[in-house]
Amino acid sequence: MAQKPHLNLVFVGHIDHGKSTLVGRVLFDTGAVTEQQMRKLKEEAAKYGKETFEFAYVMDNLKDERERGITIDVAHKDFNTDKYYFTIIDAPGHRDFVKNMITGASQADAGVLVVSAKEGIQSQTREHAFLAKVLGISQLIVAINKMDAIAYKQERYDEVVAELKDFMKKIGYDVSKIPFVPVSAYQDDNIVKKSENTPWWDGKPLVEYFNDFVVPTSFDDKPFRLPIQDVYTITGHGTVPVGRVETGTIKPNTKVIINPGNIQTEIKKMEQHHQELSIARSGDNIGFNIKGVDKKAIKRGSVVGPVDSPPTVAEEFTAQIIVLQHPTAFGAGYTPVFHIHTTQFPGTITEIVEKKSGDMENKELLKTGDSAIVKIKPLKPVALEKYIEFPPLGRFALRDMGMTIAAGVVIDVKKKE
Numbered sequence: 001m002a003q004k005p006h007l008n009l010v011f012v013g014h015i016d017h018g019k020s021t022l023v024g025r026v027l028f029d030t031g032a033v034t035e036q037q038m039r040k041l042k043e044e045a046a047k048y049g050k051e052t053f054e055f056a057y058v059m060d061n062l063k064d065e066r067e068r069g070i071t072i073d074v075a076h077k078d079f080n081t082d083k084y085y086f087t088i089i090d091a092p093g094h095r096d097f098v099k100n101m102i103t104g105a106s107q108a109d110a111g112v113l114v115v116s117a118k119e120g121i122q123s124q125t126r127e128h129a130f131l132a133k134v135l136g137i138s139q140l141i142v143a144i145n146k147m148d149a150i151a152y153k154q155e156r157y158d159e160v161v162a163e164l165k166d167f168m169k170k171i172g173y174d175v176s177k178i179p180f181v182p183v184s185a186y187q188d189d190n191i192v193k194k195s196e197n198t199p200w201w202d203g204k205p206l207v208e209y210f211n212d213f214v215v216p217t218s219f220d221d222k223p224f225r226l227p228i229q230d231v232y233t234i235t236g237h238g239t240v241p242v243g244r245v246e247t248g249t250i251k252p253n254t255k256v257i258i259n260p261g262n263i264q265t266e267i268k269k270m271e272q273h274h275q276e277l278s279i280a281r282s283g284d285n286i287g288f289n290i291k292g293v294d295k296k297a298i299k300r301g302s303v304v305g306p307v308d309s310p311p312t313v314a315e316e317f318t319a320q321i322i323v324l325q326h327p328t329a330f331g332a333g334y335t336p337v338f339h340i341h342t343t344q345f346p347g348t349i350t351e352i353v354e355k356k357s358g359d360m361e362n363k364e365l366l367k368t369g370d371s372a373i374v375k376i377k378p379l380k381p382v383a384l385e386k387y388i389e390f391p392p393l394g395r396f397a398l399r400d401m402g403m404t405i406a407a408g409v410v411i412d413v414k415k416k417e
């Protein structure tokens with residue numbers, strides 16, 4: 001079967017702005033979810049007293065998610081346009097689950113930032129837009145959702161778009177390349193067909209913009225790396241980790257090493273969306289069988305690599321960071337949480353090696369807007385890589401007090417023996 005090019009597309013944005021509903025709507029309008037399935041979900045939503053959440057329930061499958069009407073963990077679903085084969089990743093907007101959003105964003109090639117026309121920019125709109133940028137999502141579409149809730153008024157739409165452009169420019173986006181689309185996920189405006197409710201707008205429906213994404217640079221020629229996103233035990237299959245091939249390629253019956261832990265095993269069979277694969281390439285989301293490994297030995301954040309190039313476990317690493325926001329200032333000794341590929345770990349900044357920009361007076365402390373080279377000591381074993389060698393495994397966000405404090409890239413790694 002001739003495969004269309006594959007892209008991972010993540011939906012991000014503030015809580016309740018309609019990410020899951022928009023994903024559910026896209027899947028429904030394009031036939032990936034049937035009418036009968038939708039009817040069932042509507043009944044299910046009513047049962048939980050969550051009328052209007054039926055589209056969100058397409059992605060929100062956990063009992064907790066359905067009861068609370070929020071997304072907690074990332075969910076994946078496949079979907080096709082005539083040009084591409086997409087894995088859609090629905091991220092949670094709740095501030096307590098930013099770590100899961102980072103896991104989803106770290107796997108994505110492109111993103112849709114969902115912003116409620118009614119509420120406009122909110123705290124996680126800012127945080128997610130920033131994280132998307134630093135985690136390497138260079139292609140973005142902004143969906144201004146809930147247009148029905150503002151009676152499809154152009155004035156309010158323009159106001160929200162102007163505010164967003166202003167903010168996005170500041171964090172490094174080229175906003176002239178970003179489509180902004182007024183939609184109503186719930187009422188079905190400008191999703192697959194142009195809506196009569198927005199005659200003042202001259203763009204395309206959202207889904208048509210998906211075809212304008214470009215396939216990202218392939219990392220197939222690099223050594224194989226797959227950060228594990230989840231591990232399942234499936235009867236008859238044993239331990240089945242899932243994750244995205246970030247670099248390299250892999251074939252069935254290949255010996256691999258999983259780090260941290262130096263776990264030696266063999267990838268037996270691999271699947272992508274229930275189809276067996278004879279080879280997986282960078283960008284593919286796969287599930288695979290491994291032999292003789294207990295589910296508890298590996299977890300989200302473990303990295304799979306080939307025996308001749310095992311994933312690097314860091315004793316210490318050097319990074320260039322840029323501070324997005326900090327209420328005061330920090331220096332050596334600061335121990336925030338680092339989020340990298342699918343994992344997170346507490347780490348201590350042991351040294352500020354060199355200030356690069358910002359307040360050059362005080363070389364010992366870092367404040368909002370400063371950039372510097374720092375040394376970091378992870379407080380638990382973690383597999384990560386130099387950014388120039390393995391970009392997806394070498395960029396990270398740094399969080400503390402429920403906020404994203406800084407972002408950075410790994411310049412050098414001192415290997416743990």
Ligand SMILES: Nc1nc2c(ncn2[C@@H]2O[C@H](COP(=O)(O)OP(=O)(O)OP(=O)(O)O)[C@@H](O)[C@H]2O)c(=O)[nH]1
Nearest residue numbers: 015016017018019020021052070071093184185186
């Ligand atoms: N009026 C209106 N309501 C909408 C629209 N899209 C979503 N909603 C409602 O907004 C609420 C939240 O929708 P979700 O899709 O769960 O929002 P979310 O962004 O996925 O939320 P989290 O995953 O928890 O961050 C639900 O009640 C939806 O029905 C829309 O286009 N118009």
Ligand SMILES: [Mg+2]
Nearest residue numbers: 019020070071
């Ligand atoms: Mg959601």
